[in-house]
Amino acid sequence: MAQLTRVLSSEWTKIKTVRSTVWTLALTFLTTVVIGVLFCLLVRYLIPAGERGVFDPTFTSFGGISMGQLAVICFGVLVVTSEYSSGMIRASLSAVPQRGLLMGAKTLVGVGAALAVGLVTAFVSFFLGQLVLGSELNTSIGEPGVLRAVIGAGVYLALMAALSMGVAWLLRSPMLSFGILIPLFFLVSGILGMIPRARDVAQFLPDQAGSTIMAVGDMGEFGGIDRAYGPWGGLLIMVLWVAAALAAGYATLKSRDA
């Protein structure tokens, strides 16, 4: 236990003493909030009331998350792969040769930082978004399901970071990790979600499943399909992806030479 505490504090020092951490997390916040606000403006002024369909003001204010998640992916990938690209992993494993402990502490600290930034991002996005949507369209934090969705948005960003860290432990290379994660969540998932047959499968991708936790109403209008799960089910699916990625990363770290 004492060992865990000091490895956690060591990992915390690592994470806060490089610029990339600050940049990627700041970008996560800014991108999500700014795009969310723009999205709300668009909905309020450019889309006629009749075409809004089943309107979910909470989910609308998280319109920036699909971009903001890319920054949090960068955060997760860089926190892990910078150890390998710099050769520092050898120093880390010399200091903490218990590999599971090292990975656990780094993951906890990284996910913790992402969760803190994610929650702030979610609340700011929500309140600014509702302000922009105006009293005719907006909702309030006290409405049923809204608080769950806002906290869920923060958790979603943290889980995205955890998933990226798992993939990064597995692949070790920043380019390889970005090359898989960014296109997957920026393009592939979205495109598959638009193809009628493919989206039955695509709804089980981590981002599509996980983002249901940010919606208050059903996701019918946004996903365009009858989903096989609700918000909690969706979150669980994402958690399973994260667990699988971390397990694969751990197996790699445990078995391969550093």
Add this chain to the structure above:
Amino acid sequence: MIELTGLTKRYGSTTAVDRLSFTVRPGVVTGFLGPNGAGKSTTMRMIMGLDKPTSGDALVDGTHYAKLKEPLTRVGALLEARSVQGGRTAYNHLLWLAQSNDIPARRVDEVLGLVGLTEVARKRPSGFSLGMGQRLGIAAALLGDPRILMFDEPVNGLDPEGIHWIRNLMKQLAAEGRTVFVSSHLMSEMALTADHLVVIGKGQLLADMPMAEFISQNSRSYVRVRTPEPERMRDVLTAGGVHLADGPDGTIEAEGTDAAKIGELVAAEGVVLHELSPQQASLEEAFMRLTAQTVQYQAGPGTAAGAGLAAGPNWQQPPQTTAPGGPVDVSKVDVSQKEGN
């Protein structure tokens, strides 16, 4: 104390480290010598638990490194020049290392002062010279005040003053009773620092002995004689009981004697002398001969490897006696062996 027993590392069909068994003892500087690619770094990484041995064992103070709870306070290592993230200041790099092993933060300032990096403590190592990077790595190794220290090619990239500094540091650490294990591919460097020598080539143990013993066994001294009358010279010297060998450029190498005795023998018979000079085959030469022979051994079937090789027959003998056909030119042997690689 570092103990290796049958330590082996294979990558596919390549054997990087081949059944290494030796012990590194406290109180002396142990040099770990071998040409580039001999397996020195791999061996050190296996001691640190970074790489898994294919078979065999490496123990520090009787324990596997990976079992140590506060390893930095037991073993300090400079593994590669850069195991540092360029964007984190020198101070913060040492700080996270200290925190992970429950080392007080003031020790960070101490080691920075010790290696002479106090002034750049708040600067990023990405702007450091090779020598400064090396000093930072040494600071990290000294952080936990460990009883065992390993340095992988520590003088690489250091200026003469830095080299002098690290030599003294290693000697001082050993004098304090610590175990100091230093790798190098330069025999000359080891001759100046190490008290004990472990030589490997192609992953195999070639020598494990005190430095003084290695020097006396491997530094061949002889007298070079040049003459326009080689036949007469041979007769005269052989009659005088001097062992002869052919040197390069038609010179004669006389062993087991000194220049004065040869000069007297020659003067008595009136042989013309063009050169008479005492020579010493360098340790570097001895080292190259030693490792070149491993390569030859490896090429042949039924290589006799393992612990017994420390006292293996081949390297101990001067090269002219290894070829029964007659005297052998040392320099030519080296060349032909290199070509045979």
